[in-house]
Amino acid sequence: MNAKTGNQFGWAQLCASNVFIEFIDTTLRGCAQVMFQNNPLTGLLFFIAIFVGAYGEGSPAVAYGCVLGTIVATLTGLAMRDRKSWRAGLYGYNGCLVGAALPTFLVATPVAWACIVLGSIVSVIATVCIADILKTWKVAALTAPFVFTTWMILLASYAFTGLHSSGLPTPTLPQQLISEPGTIFGGGNVFVSMFNGISQVFLFSSLVGGIIFVIGLAVESLWAAIFALLGALLAIFTAAFLDASPHSIHAGLYAFSAVLTAIALGSTFNQPSWRVLTYTIVGVIFTVLVQGAMNTLLSPIGIPTLTMPFVLASWLFLVPNKDVMPAHRQ
Amino acid sequence: MNAKTGNQFGWAQLCASNVFIEFIDTTLRGCAQVMFQNNPLTGLLFFIAIFVGAYGEGSPAVAYGCVLGTIVATLTGLAMRDRKSWRAGLYGYNGCLVGAALPTFLVATPVAWACIVLGSIVSVIATVCIADILKTWKVAALTAPFVFTTWMILLASYAFTGLHSSGLPTPTLPQQLISEPGTIFGGGNVFVSMFNGISQVFLFSSLVGGIIFVIGLAVESLWAAIFALLGALLAIFTAAFLDASPHSIHAGLYAFSAVLTAIALGSTFNQPSWRVLTYTIVGVIFTVLVQGAMNTLLSPIGIPTLTMPFVLASWLFLVPNKDVMPAHRQ
Amino acid sequence: MNAKTGNQFGWAQLCASNVFIEFIDTTLRGCAQVMFQNNPLTGLLFFIAIFVGAYGEGSPAVAYGCVLGTIVATLTGLAMRDRKSWRAGLYGYNGCLVGAALPTFLVATPVAWACIVLGSIVSVIATVCIADILKTWKVAALTAPFVFTTWMILLASYAFTGLHSSGLPTPTLPQQLISEPGTIFGGGNVFVSMFNGISQVFLFSSLVGGIIFVIGLAVESLWAAIFALLGALLAIFTAAFLDASPHSIHAGLYAFSAVLTAIALGSTFNQPSWRVLTYTIVGVIFTVLVQGAMNTLLSPIGIPTLTMPFVLASWLFLVPNKDVMPAHRQ
Numbered sequence: 001m002n003a004k005t006g007n008q009f010g011w012a013q014l015c016a017s018n019v020f021i022e023f024i025d026t027t028l029r030g031c032a033q034v035m036f037q038n039n040p041l042t043g044l045l046f047f048i049a050i051f052v053g054a055y056g057e058g059s060p061a062v063a064y065g066c067v068l069g070t071i072v073a074t075l076t077g078l079a080m081r082d083r084k085s086w087r088a089g090l091y092g093y094n095g096c097l098v099g100a101a102l103p104t105f106l107v108a109t110p111v112a113w114a115c116i117v118l119g120s121i122v123s124v125i126a127t128v129c130i131a132d133i134l135k136t137w138k139v140a141a142l143t144a145p146f147v148f149t150t151w152m153i154l155l156a157s158y159a160f161t162g163l164h165s166s167g168l169p170t171p172t173l174p175q176q177l178i179s180e181p182g183t184i185f186g187g188g189n190v191f192v193s194m195f196n197g198i199s200q201v202f203l204f205s206s207l208v209g210g211i212i213f214v215i216g217l218a219v220e221s222l223w224a225a226i227f228a229l230l231g232a233l234l235a236i237f238t239a240a241f242l243d244a245s246p247h248s249i250h251a252g253l254y255a256f257s258a259v260l261t262a263i264a265l266g267s268t269f270n271q272p273s274w275r276v277l278t279y280t281i282v283g284v285i286f287t288v289l290v291q292g293a294m295n296t297l298l299s300p301i302g303i304p305t306l307t308m309p310f311v312l313a314s315w316l317f318l319v320p321n322k323d324v325m326p327a328h329r330q
Numbered sequence: 331m332n333a334k335t336g337n338q339f340g341w342a343q344l345c346a347s348n349v350f351i352e353f354i355d356t357t358l359r360g361c362a363q364v365m366f367q368n369n370p371l372t373g374l375l376f377f378i379a380i381f382v383g384a385y386g387e388g389s390p391a392v393a394y395g396c397v398l399g400t401i402v403a404t405l406t407g408l409a410m411r412d413r414k415s416w417r418a419g420l421y422g423y424n425g426c427l428v429g430a431a432l433p434t435f436l437v438a439t440p441v442a443w444a445c446i447v448l449g450s451i452v453s454v455i456a457t458v459c460i461a462d463i464l465k466t467w468k469v470a471a472l473t474a475p476f477v478f479t480t481w482m483i484l485l486a487s488y489a490f491t492g493l494h495s496s497g498l499p500t501p502t503l504p505q506q507l508i509s510e511p512g513t514i515f516g517g518g519n520v521f522v523s524m525f526n527g528i529s530q531v532f533l534f535s536s537l538v539g540g541i542i543f544v545i546g547l548a549v550e551s552l553w554a555a556i557f558a559l560l561g562a563l564l565a566i567f568t569a570a571f572l573d574a575s576p577h578s579i580h581a582g583l584y585a586f587s588a589v590l591t592a593i594a595l596g597s598t599f600n601q602p603s604w605r606v607l608t609y610t611i612v613g614v615i616f617t618v619l620v621q622g623a624m625n626t627l628l629s630p631i632g633i634p635t636l637t638m639p640f641v642l643a644s645w646l647f648l649v650p651n652k653d654v655m656p657a658h659r660q
Numbered sequence: 661m662n663a664k665t666g667n668q669f670g671w672a673q674l675c676a677s678n679v680f681i682e683f684i685d686t687t688l689r690g691c692a693q694v695m696f697q698n699n700p701l702t703g704l705l706f707f708i709a710i711f712v713g714a715y716g717e718g719s720p721a722v723a724y725g726c727v728l729g730t731i732v733a734t735l736t737g738l739a740m741r742d743r744k745s746w747r748a749g750l751y752g753y754n755g756c757l758v759g760a761a762l763p764t765f766l767v768a769t770p771v772a773w774a775c776i777v778l779g780s781i782v783s784v785i786a787t788v789c790i791a792d793i794l795k796t797w798k799v800a801a802l803t804a805p806f807v808f809t810t811w812m813i814l815l816a817s818y819a820f821t822g823l824h825s826s827g828l829p830t831p832t833l834p835q836q837l838i839s840e841p842g843t844i845f846g847g848g849n850v851f852v853s854m855f856n857g858i859s860q861v862f863l864f865s866s867l868v869g870g871i872i873f874v875i876g877l878a879v880e881s882l883w884a885a886i887f888a889l890l891g892a893l894l895a896i897f898t899a900a901f902l903d904a905s906p907h908s909i910h911a912g913l914y915a916f917s918a919v920l921t922a923i924a925l926g927s928t929f930n931q932p933s934w935r936v937l938t939y940t941i942v943g944v945i946f947t948v949l950v951q952g953a954m955n956t957l958l959s960p961i962g963i964p965t966l967t968m969p970f971v972l973a974s975w976l977f978l979v980p981n982k983d984v985m986p987a988h989r990q
Contacts, residue, residue: 125984128979132980301956
């Protein structure tokens with residue numbers, strides 16, 4: 001631990017000399033890459049936040065699924081030729097999310113655990129596939145491999161009695177939402193909602209978890225932490241302006257995709273500037289609309305949006321990046 | 331007006347010397363580009379047709395939305411680097427359609443107007459995004475940016491009580507259509523249906539509006555006007571042969587996408603020839619099938635197809651263009 | 661016949677000298693390409709299997725549709741510039757499947773036959789379109805043109821009273837499958853299920869038909885025949901492990917896409933090796949999950965998956981091929 005926190009050089013040397021420690025380091029980076037950070041300490045903090053959140057919600061399987069998914073995906077990544085991407089954790093983050101999502105929505109039976117392992121393996125193949133396709137336009141796969149793989153397994157759970165839903169939304173035809181009573185702007189509530197939104201990236205609501213995630217971000221990039229907080233805040237206000245369900249807003253369900261859009265557009269794929277800030281604000285507001293849209297779109301088939309609103313909105317805003325940003329930014 | 335109609339040179343000089351007039355000219359071209367024409371007079375005639383049609387249906391908000399959307403999108407386009415596309419109105423036409431579609435399906439509240447502004451801004455980003463992706467295969471974005479942006483906002487309206495549906499189809503599971511009594515081939519009816527179909531590109535049925543649209547087309551391209559009329563006619567006969575709802579046929583709902591396919595395949599992206607004519611006929615007939623298919627596909631989620639049948643069918647026929655057309659056409 | 665079976669050289673010369681015989685040869689190759697084989701004898705055996713299966717199920721229209729679709733598509737292919745693809749039957753196989761699928765799900769009225777002709781023509785355009793798009797990533801169109809074209813016509817059948825469903829699934833919201841009593845592992849049953857699965861590629865269950873398909877494969881490629889059988893077997897065990905409906909497993913409904921994935925990944929686009937075998941096993945297992953997922957996904961819109969699970973899973977595994985397979989494989 002000391003090596004890691006107090007002495008990054010020592011840790012780097014340890015990784016270089018010991019294959020097992022290198023693997024642990026890569027697995028931690030895999031977890032950190034869920035929010036675009038290439039830093040093992042960020043990954044460790046994220047894992048802590050996940051255990052805090054999962055135990056807090058009484059669903060420890062989510063945390064163990066996360067660990068399992070990241071490990072399996074990182075192992076699978078060893079079979080790929082691109083060792084640099086492997087070392088940066090880029091084959092691990094989708095498995096991490098597959099491992100968080102499946103126990104959230106399915107009963108943790110042995111068949112479900114087998115699906116987490118299979119899903120994590122496939123998430124790596126999907127990562128290479130989608131990254132290959134998207135490099136034509138110089139855009140990253142984001143969390144699309146996770147979403148695609150998890151959607152397939154969740155949809156399949158309706159057809160296979162070996163997989164039991166524990167939290168999938170019941171398939172229904174969309175109906176106009178009836179205005180719900182309830183306010184979200186009562187003092188500290190917005191503050192809590194904000195951190196709920198950040199922790200919802202890993203599919204749970206947790207104030208403490210959310211705070212640890214932000215600390216983890218700040219360890220690697222202060223801008224990422226700032227954009228995460230501002231993204232969550234702007235998403236909450238946008239959803240409130242559009243009159244979304246106050247309960248959903250408070251649980252962070254309109255913020256988690258927006259948080260990722262804010263980090264991606266604001267700090268990961270652009271250097272902060274006024275122009276980038278404007279672009280990011282439009283992107284975050286649009287992500288909230290896409291979140292509402294995808295809730296409707298998926299309601300007849302009974303699966304959650306996962307982080308697809310973030311993926312769609314960010315692709316939409318990242319492909320034209322070079323046509324929008326000043327020339328020296330390329 | 332005289333400068334525009336009587337003296338194109340004078341108008342071009344005026345545009346070159348006055349930024350404000352250049353902006354108006356570009357906005358008019360934006361409207362004309364909905365049907366692929368790069369001509370401010372065509373745009374002006376289209377706007378007139380829109381006002382005639384919108385007031386005729388008692389929904390003036392559609393016309394004002396159109397003007398607002400085109401202006402906002404044209405303004406947003408100023409932020410893009412490609413000034414030639416901007417000047418041709420290629421950043422404006424999707425905003426124009428967003429502005430027509432949202433007030434057609436949503437109650438025109440302040441939140442809805444805010445969504446028109448946001449949607450028009452996003453339509454420009456979507457235009458650059460989709461155009462960037464599609465230039466890999468030398469195909470244009472067509473009206474896909476409009477469809478994507480508008481679908482998102484219409485789907486989102488189910489999740490947000492701030493947006494109220496005024497005309498969205500009720501979500502239902504598809505059912506085989508029961509044969510409806512009614513004929514469409516009673517004398518002048520086909521004539522009216524044809525112009526209804528052309529005006530449905532802007533989401534309303536209007537004989538006078540349709541006629542003005544055709545005149546607007548003819549001002550820039552006689553072939554475009556001819557293909558629009560023949561496309562509408564062929565679509566009506568195809569839909570009647572397949573036994574579609576006579577009411578929908580008469581309202582032009584099977585023709586508007588086919589009209590755009592006919593102009594695109596027949597005159598915009600190809601030079602008229604017998605081979606092109608054959609190809610266009612198959613394309614138009616298939617567009618009618620896709621229209622029926624997408625009506626079914628979207629019925630559980632309660633949104634209209636907009637011009638997606640045209641977009642899908644035209645992409646399908648335009649990508650292989652170079653493999654089908656004689657070599658000198660490339 | 662003798663020329664074909666006993667003397668390939670004689671047949672090849674005959675094809676070269678007689679345009680009509682060349683066309684028949686190409687049409688037969690079109691049928692064989694449904695399972696990736698470029699061999700007229702394979703195609704002839706496949707057509708025999710189709711007639712056996714179609715008459716066995718009491719739906720001869722399926723067999724005649726198949727013949728018609730392949731012929732129309734092969735004729736349409738003459739209009740394309742790439743004569744080498746035409747000669748290999750690559751413009752024919754999607755039309756063959758369109759011709760099999762439409763009479764399976766629609767009443768064989770004159771309008772339906774017109775749709776088979778139109779669908780076969782469009783399938784060729786879709787083949788060129790999708791192949792053009794996918795060559796950016798060096799991946800084949802597979803049966804996507806067939807799926808796309810047929811889905812459009814089947815979806816459209818709900819909107820047009822001229823087209824009557826004879827076997828489309830009733831649109832329903834997905835529900836968790838209730839465990840069905842019934843075993844699939846009673847002696848010879850697995851054997852029958854395996855061949856049912858292979859014949860389901862052409863949308864019917866037939867032991868004899870399935871056996872003839874395997875013989876047809878073996879005529880051109882022993883590996884293809886082996887992978888078809890192993891793919892079907894693995895799919896049946898996977899579906900049983902996941903507790904799918906025993907009836908569907910026995911009818912081969914979880915195997916047909918897996919059979920195609922196994923042939924594609926195991927023998928067509930890779931040379932058999934241990935690494936390829938492992939990759940193919942993961943691909944086949946995932947195809948079964950995608951089959952379950954797509955059954956759920958499509959249930960509200962009342963259309964069958966056709967071979968889309970194969971297409972999706974195979975694209976997913978073929979795009980990263982070069983990143984996974986040893987360097988000399990490129």
